[in-house]
Amino acid sequence: MKQIVGPVHSQRLSFHLGDVTRRNDLLEAFGMGKDAVIHFAGLKAVGESKEKPLSYYRVNQGGTVNILEVIHEYSRMGT
Numbered sequence: 001m002k003q004i005v006g007p008v009h010s011q012r013l014s015f016h017l018g019d020v021t022r023r024n025d026l027l028e029a030f031g032m033g034k035d036a037v038i039h040f041a042g043l044k045a046v047g048e049s050k051e052k053p054l055s056y057y058r059v060n061q062g063g064t065v066n067i068l069e070v071i072h073e074y075s076r077m078g079t
Contacts, residue, residue, distance in 0.1 A: 020063030026070040
């Protein structure tokens with residue numbers, strides 16, 4: 001990510017380790033203040049997705065919905 005945004009903007013990047021399926025992790029990360037969100041947490045192994053479809057659905061769809069809900073919540077609060 002730092003290579004993509006370059007040396008000047010990379011100084012403003014922060015990393016927060018969490019799980020998109022856990023709302024409290026997202027609330028904690030967003031509470032730190034964010035200007036933008038990039039969601040790299042999707043699962044993408046085709047073979048494994050056939051073996052564990054519910055896990056993939058929970059992370060890919062459920063996690064994305066969680067992120068969008070928290071973004072919406074914080075945007076309504078003006079933060």
